[in-house]
Amino acid sequence: MSDPDETMTALEVADKLKVSVQTVYRMCKSGKWPAIKIGRIYRFTPEQYASIIEPPARPVLKPRTQRKNIERLLRSA
Incomplete structure (x- = not known):
């Protein structure tokens, strides 16, 4: 487990992301967001915070899946 001094509170995360604590x-x-829950309080490790601010990786489609998607789009047009 991470050092408690390294963890961030929900308020600190909200301030950094410029969103409300309720969000x-x-x-x-x-x-949707990883966190450690201690009682009713959420704490965030630096790794968890980094996973929140990084955009999700886009899935790599196989050529067959891409072809099916293109064919479906062409049929609907």
Whole structure:
């Protein structure tokens, strides 16, 4: 586990991301953002914070899947 001095509170994360604390709690409760929950308080390690601010990786489509998507788009046009 990380050093408690390195973890960030929900308020600190909200300030850095310029969102409300309620948004931070809502995203954690829904499972969209990783966090450590201690009682009713959420804490964030530097790694968890980095995963929140990094954009999600786009899935790499196989050529067959790409071809099917293109064919479907052409049929609908």
